[in-house]
Amino acid sequence: MATETTADGRAGPVGRIRARLEGPNTVGNSRRFWAAFAVGVLGLVVYPAIGDAGDLSLFLVLALLGLSLSVVWGYAGVLSFGQVVFFGVGGYTFGVVSINHATPSGITAALVLGVVGGALVAALMGYFMFYGGVRNVYVTIITLVSTMVMHTFMAQTAGSEWTIGDAALGGFNGMPAIPLLAVGIDEVFTIQLVRNTVELQAPVVGLVEFDLFYYFIVGVLVLTYLGLRALVNSDYGRVMVAIREDEDRTRMFGYDVKRVKLVVFTVGGALAGLSGVLYASRNIFIDPQVFGLTFATLPVIWVSVGGRKSLLGAVVATIGIEYLRVSIEGEWALVVLGVLLLAFILALPGGIVPWIDGQLDQQRGEAPESRPDAPDAPAEVTDS
Amino acid sequence: MANWLNLAFQFLDSFAFIVLAAAGLAIIFGIMGVINLAHGEFILVGAYATTLAVKAVGLPLPAAMLAGAVVTAGFGLVVERTIISGAGPNWVWERLEPRLSAALPDQAAAVLPSGPLIEPLYDRLADSMVATFGLSLIMVQGARIVFGNSIDQVATPFGEVAYGAFSYSAYRLVLAGVSVALLGLVYYVFTYTDYGMRARAVIQDDRTARALGVNTERTYAATFALGSGLAGLTGALFAPVISMQPTLGSQFLVEAFVAVVVGGASVVLGTALSAAGLGAIESVFSNQYGTFFGRIALLLTAILALRFLPGGITGYIERVRKRRRRES
Amino acid sequence: MSDRSGLDRRSFLATGSALVGAAMAGCSGDGGDGGGNGDDGGTAGGTASSDETVKIGVLEDQSGNFALVGDPKHKASLLAIEEINADGGIDGKQIEPVTRDPQSDNQRYQELTREMIDDEEVDVLWAGYSSATREAIRPIINRNEQLYFYTTQYEGGVCDKTTFAVGPTARQQLGSVLPYLREEFGPEIYTVAADYNFGQLSADWVKVLANENDAEVIGEEFVPLKESSFGSTINRIQEADPDFVMSMLVGANHTAFYEQKASTGLDVPIGTSTAMAQGYEHRRLEPPAMANIYAGVNYMEEVPTDSNTRDGGFVDRYFEKYPDAPYLNEEAETNYFSTYMYKEAVEQAGTLEQPEVIEALESGISLGTERAPEAPEGETIELDGATHHVDHHMWVLRADEEHRIEAVENRKIPEQFLTETVGCDLREEAEQTQYTPVDFFEEAE
Incomplete structure (x- = not known):
C-alpha cells in the first residue's frame, strides 16, 4: 500500500508528531491533508462569527459519540449498539453528581465521574461478553438488548423514591435542573463553560463574542481525534486492526485478543460517556430518549455512512447527517433522509471519507486501496 | 386452578407474539445475512393491507389476511430486486448505459460507470442495516403521508374463552395455533420442496450451488419474498388487535431480533425453542409481578442466553448431539 | 470492477445523491398540511417584533410517535390565528405564525425552541405534547424568560413564572x-x-x-x-x-x-x-x-355545548378549514382558547413585551363559551393568575355499545393542587418548580 511514510521533514519534532499520527489505519497521511485539516479546524474556530454555531456545538458533541463507535467497530470489529448506554450513563452520572455537589469542584468531579461511569459500564459489559466468548452478531444483539433494558428501566424512574441524594432521576420526563458546567477548583480557579459568553475586543473585527462551550467542545473534539489517531496508528492500533480482520489468526499469534477487545471497548465507553456528559451539560437536561432504538441506531448510521474504518469519516458524517436531520423541513423530510441514506450506502458502501480518499489517490495516480470488505455475516448464523 | 389456566394462556399469547414477530426476520437474517431494520415496516404493510382490504374493499377477514401477506410478499420482492440485490437498477443500467454512452460526447460518456451500478447487500450486516433503516424511514413517513396518522381498525373475531371469573380472548389463542402451524409450514417448505432444497444449498455454499445449476438470484429473491410475506402475515394477523398507526412496527422489533439471534441458525427449530423459552419467562414474570418485570425478565434472559449459549439454542442442540454421537 | 478512466459507478451515484441532498437541505419545504403555514426562515430583526406583526411560534408534532395527537394542536392554533387575523388581528396587528415540525423528538424540540427564541424572536411560544418535551425545553424557556403556553393535559404541579400550563391537570x-x-x-x-x-x-x-x-x-x-x-x-x-x-x-x-x-x-x-x-x-x-x-x-369533539356543535360552531369551522382531518381532539381546543387568551392579554397590556403580557395574564383572563367551546352557554373558564393554570369546565362523557358519546355530567372544576395545597402564587414569587402530590398527601405514597 502506497503511503508517504518516509517523506521529507521526518527528523524534527513536527515530523515525529506526524509520524505518530499517520499510518495505514487512518485516512490522510500527507502534508496536504494536514493543511486541509488545519483549514478545517480554523473554519470551526471562526464559524460562530459568520454563522449560527448553536446547533453546531450539538453536532460536535455527538461527533464524539460517533468517534467512540468508530474506534470500537471500525478498528476492533465490535459492532456495538450499546454506545448510547455509556452515553446515557455518562450523562445521568454527571447529572446526579453535579446536582448533589453544585460547586465548580463538584461539577468537575461530576464530569470525570461521568466519563468513568461510561468506562466502567463498558468494562463490565465487555468483560461479560468477550470473556464469555461472545462474538460477532451476538455482541451486537446483546448491546442492543441492553439499550432496551436501560430504556425500559429509566422510563419508569419517575417516582420520588428514585432519587440519588438530591437528584431525582425523573423517569420519562428526564432529569431536570442540572447545574451549569463549570470546571476548576473552588476558591482557586473556576471557569463556567456553559452559557458563558466572553467578549473580547479584536483588532480588526471589533467586539467579538466567544461562547466558551463551543470552543471547549471544539478543543475536546480535536484533541480526541488526534489522540485516537495516535492510538490507532500505534502498535496497539495494529493489533486492534488485526483483530478486526481475523480474530482467530491474531489469537494464534499469541495476542490476548479478549483483553485488547475489552480495553478498546472500555475506551469506547469512556468516549461515549464523555459525549454524554457534554450532552447533558449543553442541554442542561437528559432523558431516557437517549436509550431509545432510534438514537441507538444513529451512531451506526453515522459511522457506516462516514466510513467505518475512518475516524475522520465518523466525525464528518455525524455532523453532516445531524445537520441534515435538523434542517430538512416539511412532510417529505424523513422520506428524503431515508432516500439519501439508502443512496449513500448503496453507492459508497465503504463510506464517504475513504471514497474521497480513494478518489484523491486515483487522481494522484496511485493505486486505490482495493481491499474489498470481507463479508461480515458470521458463519455461525448462516450455516443451516 | 384458574391462575394456571391464566398462565397457560398468557404463555401461548407470548409464544405466538414472539414466533410471529420473528418468523419473517429469521428467514431473511438467517439465510441471507441481511439485517432488516425495516422488518417492522413490512409488518406495517401487511397490517394496513389487511385492514384496507376489509374496510375499503370489503373482503372477509381471512381473505383479507391472505391478501395482506401476498401484498407484502410482492412488496418484498420489489425491495429485494431494487435495493437488496440491486438487480433491477443494474438491469436497467445495463441496457441504458451503452445507449447513453453512444448518445453523449466522449468526455461525458467516459464519466459514466460501466458494469453493475449496485452491489448486493447479502452478508453485509452493517450496510444492510443502514439501507433498511433508510427504507424504514421512507416507509413510515410514506404511510403517514398517504394514509394519515392512523386508519380505522378491524374488530377482533371469535369472542372469548370464559373459565370461572376469568376469560381470555379466543383470537389470541387461535394465534398460538396459527404460529405453530406457520412453523410447520416453513419446515415443510424448507425440507420437502424443491425451492427449500435449493435455498438450503445456496445457504451452505452458494458458489457450488450455482455451479450445480441453481439460479441463486431467483432463490434469494424468492427467499426475501417469503420472509416478507411472513412478516406481512404477522401484520395481517395482528391487525385486529393493535393500533393502526404508521409506527406500529416498532413494537415487534426487539422481540424479533432477540428471538432470531437467541434461536440461532436453524430457522424453524431455533425460532420455536427461543420463542418458547422467552415466552415462558415473560409470561411467568408478567403473571407474578406485572408487565414491567415481564419485559425486563425477557430482555435479561436474552442477554444471558446470548452469553452462555454461543450459536444460540441451535448451537447448543448441535453440541449436545455431537457429544452424544461421540459417546455412543 | 471500477473504471480507471472517469468515474466509477460509486462516484456517479454518490455525486447524484449528494446533489439531490444539497438541494433538499437548502430548501425548507412547506408543511403540506392544509393550514396557513408561515414557514419562513428568520426574518431580519433586532426587536422582538416589528410594529406590524405579532410573531407566534407553534412547535407541535406533525410526525413521529405523537403525530396523532399533536397534529390537531397545530391545526387548531392556526385556525385561531386565522380567525383573529380575519377579525383585525391583535390590537390591529396581524399575527405571523412560525411553525416547525419537531417530529416528536426532544432533541429536535430543544434545537427548534432555541431557534424560535434566538433567531425568530417569537413573542409567544406554544410547544410540545408530552411532559418530557416540556421539561426538555423548560431550561431554555427559563433562561430566556420566554412566554410559553403548554396546552396538553398533564400531571399538574408546574409553578413556573413564564410557563402557562393551560391544559387540564390530572x-x-x-x-x-x-x-x-x-x-x-x-x-x-x-x-x-x-x-x-x-x-x-x-x-x-x-x-x-x-x-x-x-x-x-x-x-x-x-x-x-x-x-x-x-x-x-x-x-x-x-x-x-x-x-x-x-x-x-x-x-x-x-x-x-x-x-x-x-x-x-x-x-x-x-x-x-x-x-x-x-x-x-x-x-x-x-x-x-x-x-x-x-x-x-375538558373537551372532546362531541361535547354538547352550543358553541361547539351548532352550525358554524367550533367543530364546523375546524373541519371547514381542514376537511381531511380525522378528529377534533381535546388539546386542540386548549390551543384554540389559549391563543384567544393571549390576544386578550396583549390588548389589556397594550404591548407585546413579554413581562407586561405575563402581568396581564396574571390579572386573570376569563373566556366565554364562544372562545372556549368547552364551556356551556353563559359559563366561562378562567385563567388563574396566581398559578398560571385554568379553571376548566370538565365533562364526563360516556361511550355506549355503538360508540355514541353521551355527556353524563359536567361542572366547573378549579385548579386545586397549586392553589390550595402548595400555595404557589407567581404574582408574589417567581418560581420554576414542578410539585408532585407525594410530597403533600400521605395517601399518595
Missing part, C-alpha cells in the same frame, strides 16, 4: 370522572396506568381522590409504554373484580388494551383521562371496544 380530569363512577358503581377501584411520570402521578391522584370520595384503590398496575399485550393485566383485573377501573394508559401501543379487553368480554366500567378525547379510539376501533368507557376531560 386532578381536574380524574376529579371529574372518579366521583361520578364512585356514585354510580361502588367504591372499589383498580388502577391501570402507563409506567412513566404522567401515569404514576395520575395514579397518585387516584389515591388522593379515592380518599376524598370514600373509595378504595384495591389494585394498581403500571404498564411499560412499549407493551401491547394485556392478557395478564386483564386477568388481574378479573381477579380483583373492582367496581370500576381507572385507566391512564397512553400511546399507540396501549390502545390495544381496549380492543383486547373487549375481545375477552371484560365489561367493567372504565374511567379514563387519556382515552377517546386525544386519540379518538371510539372512531378508530370497532364497537363495542370502547363501550362503557367514561372520559373525564
